[in-house]
Amino acid sequence: MNLPEQYWYLHTARAGDLTGRDYYLYRFFEMLPAILSVGTLGLFIVLSFYKPVWAAYLTIVFAAYWFFKTAYLSIHLRHDFKRVRHNLQVNWRERVLDVPHLPARAGSHLLHLVLVPFYDEQYELLKETVDAIAASEWDTKRIAIVFAAEARVPQGKGIGERLAAEYADRFFAAIVTEHPDGLEGEIPGKGSNLSYAAEEARTRILDAHQVPYEHVVVSAFDSDTVVYPQYFACLTWYVLTAERPERTSFQPVPLYNNNIWDAPMLSRVMAYSASFWQMIQQERPEKLATFSSHAVLFKPLYEAGYWQKNMVSEDSRIFWNLFVYFDGDYRVTPMAYPVSMDANVATTFWGTIKNIYKQQRRWTYGTAENAAYILFTFLKNPRIPSGKKIHAVFFQLEGAWSLATHPLVLFAIGWLPLFVGGAAFHTTVLSYSLPFIARAFLTAAMFGLIVSAAICMYLIPDRPAHASRHRSIFMVLQWILVPFTMVVFSSIPGLESQLRLAVGRYLGFWVTPKNRTQ
Amino acid sequence: MQPLSPHIRRLYLLLFIAMFLAVLPIIILYADGWRYREGFGFVRTGGIFVSVPYPDADVQINGNTVGRSGFFDRSFYVGNLAPAAYSINVMREDYLPWSRVVVVEPQLVTDVDAFLFPKRIEPVRLAVSGTATTGVAVISRALYDEYVAEFGTTTASTTVPQDESDGMGVFVRDGDVFVRWMSEDAFPPSRFCGRPSFCVREFAIERGSDEVRTARFFRTGVAYATGDGAVYFAEADVRPTPLNVQLFEAPDADIRVVDDALIIKSGTILYEITL
Secondary structure (H helix, E strand, O other): OOOOHHHOOOOOOOHHHOOHHHHHHHHHHHHHHHHHHHHHHHHHHHHHHHOHHHHHHHHHHHHHHHHHHHHHHHHHHHHHHHHHHHHHHOOHHHHHHOOOOOHHHOHHHOEEEEEEEOOOOOHHHHHHHHHHHHOOOOOHHHEEEEEEEEOOOOOHHHHHHHHHHHHHHHOOEEEEEEEOOOOOOOOOOHHHHHHHHHHHHHHHHHHOOOOOHHHEEEEEOOOOOEEOOOHHHHHHHHHHHOOOHHHEEEEEEEEOOOOHHHOOHHHHHHHHHHHHHHHHHHOOHHHOOOOOOEEEEHHHHHHOOOOOOOOOOHHHHHHHHHHHHOOOOOEEEEEEEEEEOOOOOOOOHHHHHHHHHHHHHHHHHHHHHHHHHHHHHHHHOOOOOHHHHHHHHHHHHHHHHHHHHHHHHHHOHHHHHHHHOHHHHHOEHHHHHHHHHHHHHHHHHHOHHHHHHHHHHHHOOOOOOOOOOHHHHHHHHHHHHHHHHHHHHHHHHHHHHHHHHHHOOOOOOOOOOOOOOO | OOOOOHHHHHHHHHHHHHHHHHHHHHHHHHHOOEEEEOOOEEEEOEEEEEEOOOOOOEEEEOOEEEEEOOOOOOEEEEEEEOOEEEEEEEEOOOEOOEEEEEEEOOOEEEEEEOOOOEOOOOOEEEEOOOOOEOOEEEOOHHHHHHHHHHOOOOOOOOOOOOEEEOOEEEEEEOOEEEEEEOOOOOOOOHHHEEEOOEEOOEEEEEOOOOOEEEEEEEOOEEEEEEOOOEEEEEEOOOOOOOOEEEEEEOOOOEEEEEOOEEEEEEOOEEEEEOO
16 A cells, blocks of 8 residues: 555655665664764773762762662563553453444454564474464454465475465464565564565455455564463454554563573563563553554555565554554553563573573664654654653663663663762772662662562463473562663663664664574 | 542652752751751751771771771761861771871862871891891792892982872972872972862972982882981871871982882892882
8 A cells, every 4th residue: 555645755765765865864763773872882992091089979979869760670570560460360252252332343243353473483383373363262254364475485385385285274364474574764673574464464365355455463472482372352442442452562471481491581571671671660651562463454554555675673663653644642551461582592501691682682772763763753643742752762862872871871871970080089989889878779670680580480381391390480580680681681782782773783684593402 | 440540740840849849958057067956957068088098997987986997898978077187097907007187178078188107117138048037028030120220320319309100200309298289280289288178289208308319109108218317207298297207227228119109229238019
């Protein structure tokens, strides 16, 4: 579908897509996250040498801010955990039948269209994904599934066809699409594959069966997304009870439980850190963007031209595409109901470290990339209310900035005055108080990790027979790695992403390899 | 179950912002040394930082025990001290008691390195042959010759220090010993400061009737030899009362410091003192 002319900028991916003044404007916006982050860190370093007292004050301010922010966010995490736990107990299928109003939108009219894009993943992994969908406590005849293969991987289509043949009679439809390689205006990645699959599904399933677009709920999954039994019932309930379902996306809580017992400690910490951040955001829906596996009605998705095909973080960008396309009249509905995916596991420890870093870099790149996009499109769309613009821009920039700078300030650069502050600074009470006070705040903030450990222990699946008992102990102890993971797997990839964007060394899509212990 | 309502979230947010804004100035003032004292209101305090070289040493400030040094933990920070002069004592078995009087000033920390001097010092005579016995150590001929060669070098004058260490220089002028902070830009260490806010660039280690001929930095102080053959060790610290003890006496004794060892030459005989 062609976009209306007034939204010509909707699928802008980078400055190079533009010309003239718009190019320079977008280029500046691409640089802005790095300017803020590097500026902050540079300011700390300069102050540490020349005004160490100021730098020490700033470190104390950061440490106190960190403590109060952690405490504030912990309340959200704890509440969302309660909601997730509650929602896992609810019989959503019965609740759907009990929806008393809006009979025209009764559940049986809805068709769930599940897109499963994949690259070079094995048949067994995809089968597990489909098995979970097939085992859903929902009428699977109201579920259509699309196996979205890539033409770049010769065996992909064959795997898709094998699965489609095996499950054809279980679903409303099961089709295979093969995203051609090298289409103009695309970068290879999940976004371009999803868009291709959605358009194929439109013609081959929806139009062929004359299904109204407004009755189709699209779940865009990863190849390893394993749904909990009541996912579709829960999603249906949210769709039916949403005030305006065509103006909202639906976001489950991504857990990385599929292989959590086989994942090394660092991988587990990063996986659950990502889940916890999403759980916090679920309690702050005005700050929530779609992430990883998400759902949306087909009609708005079609109108906005599907996922962007020319950039990396299509999962969060689709929310901003829709937000801009509907002039700010768009939101995300948090489901507080989980889906499960794979934690990052490679065949070697160092391979896992490398993959975690690359995955985090991709995610943090998305944060910076979206900041530039939001700033530019908000300037171009005067119909979005100013309050929403200011809120979104502030939150996006603050997110990119704090992600890249706070851990480094708190655990490294903030302590610089003690080493380079000079003899005069070393004679001050402040120089002796700084480590004591900063450490006290950070230690207090770390108590939040006890909450994290407790929640983690509830959310992980039962220990499989092949996992030894001591792994349960390490599931708790692993949280002491958080200061390390924050610096190495948040700040540093965050800074790298922002610097890449700033200097125009754009990232391509990197497919997280999926390895599971058999 | 509903998400947190916007109303509740706003309340939490305001509560945490209020706590942050309320706590921050208190924390910053606290970090800067401000304390509330009954009857005095808010006062600016200072602190003392004591480093001890060995474990099992007792540290006292104004007669009150601060703590005992351990294998790893050998430094003590005492804050919240009202500006005044404080007497620090460090005691360890088999070592001379060490004391120093330091001045604490508002918002500043006075630091001292306690120097523990053994009660008994036994110079060891160095030899190149024979067998090592009590009071005699056998070393290689090469090392012996290296020590002897050290005594052949003299480059000092009143403007060129006899020895330099950690930015300090030791000078001998008119038979007296001085330690000078050599850097024009850098702030001198606390041993040059009678109180934290007032430091000198030079002070005397020895200014008596003895005619000093040689002075060298040794450990955290200065070893010096007088014209009448006496060898002393003195702490390099402007604050009262630095340790000054005689180590050795022999006719025509002179000193050098080689690889942290104090070598004494008397005639053709070499001695070594290690602390």
